[in-house]
Amino acid sequence: QLQLQESGPGLVKPSExxxxxxxxxxxxxxxxxxxxxxxxxxxPGKGLEWVGSISHSGSTYYYPSLKSRVTISVDTSQxxxxxxxxxxxxxxxxxxxxxxxDPWDYWSQGxxxxxxx
Amino acid sequence: xxxxxxxxxxxxxxxxxxxxxxxxxxSNIGNNYVSWFQQLPGTAPKLLIYENNKRPSGIPDxxxxxxxxxSATLGIAGLQTGDxxxxxxxxxxxxxxxxxxxTGTEVTVL
Numbered sequence: 001q002l003q004l005q006e007s008g009p010g011l012v013k014p015s016e017x018x019x020x021x022x023x024x025x026x027x028x029x030x031x032x033x034x035x036x037x038x039x040x041x042x043x044p045g046k047g048l049e050w051v052g053s054i055s056h057s058g059s060t061y062y063y064p065s066l067k068s069r070v071t072i073s074v075d076t077s078q079x080x081x082x083x084x085x086x087x088x089x090x091x092x093x094x095x096x097x098x099x100x101x102d103p104w105d106y107w108s109q110g111x112x113x114x115x116x117x
Numbered sequence: 118x119x120x121x122x123x124x125x126x127x128x129x130x131x132x133x134x135x136x137x138x139x140x141x142x143x144s145n146i147g148n149n150y151v152s153w154f155q156q157l158p159g160t161a162p163k164l165l166i167y168e169n170n171k172r173p174s175g176i177p178d179x180x181x182x183x184x185x186x187x188s189a190t191l192g193i194a195g196l197q198t199g200d201x202x203x204x205x206x207x208x209x210x211x212x213x214x215x216x217x218x219x220t221g222t223e224v225t226v227l
Contacts, residue, residue: 038216040162047119048154048162048205050216063215101216103167104152104207110161 002026004098004108012092012115018085022098022108023078029056030076036101039072039083041094042110049094053101054081088115120145121206121219128225133196137222139189139206145217149209151189153182156203165204166191198226 008020038053052062074081099107153166166182181192206219
């Protein structure tokens with residue numbers, strides 16, 4: 001059974017960089033040629049927002065308005081992928097999920113990241 | 118970020134059927150597959166429907182999906198109290214080159 005588990009700080013100061021890692025177990029990212037690995041966030045009380053995704057080979061694509069601040073990378077040796085969001089503001093406060101797609105069939109439990117001084 | 122429009126809430130009595138609409142455009146629903154997700158309170162989204170009308174293993178056939186033109190619909194038959202949740206549609210948007218989600222619909226069982 002595929003499982004995804006994110007990890008990272010729950011509190012980040014404004015203007016700093018948010019960093020999260022999603023560890024994948026039960027399947028190998030490197031052998032999942034037909035899938036992408038994505039990050040989705042959900043501000044408190046609001047809807048889902050796609051942040052970006054990466055393939056097993058490292059091809060990335062990001063939501064246009066976030067593209068200048070977001071980097072997603074993959075480490076196939078550790079079977080994990082990571083998210084960085086630079087220059088964060090309070091608007092980046094959200095529950096962050098990692099997930100496999102397409103289809104969007106496996107999701108992590110989510111981790112709340114708060115941007116505050 | 119939401120370019121797909123859903124009703125904020127729908128409700129029905131237990132055992133009845135509800136439908137949730139998802140309205141988009143030619144750049145998303147009109148030319149791409151639609152997925153539907155269920156988000157129970159305090160939990161991660163769960164895939165209910167993919168490729169417009171396919172159910173993943175383990176999803177009961179009470180849940181159904183359809184698409185017509187630039188709109189999609191999720192149906193939940195035999196409504197149960199355990200179905201009380203937020204539901205989201207999602208699709209790829211060719212103009213944005215981005216995955217987009219709907220505004221979300223809260224389902225209440227009366």
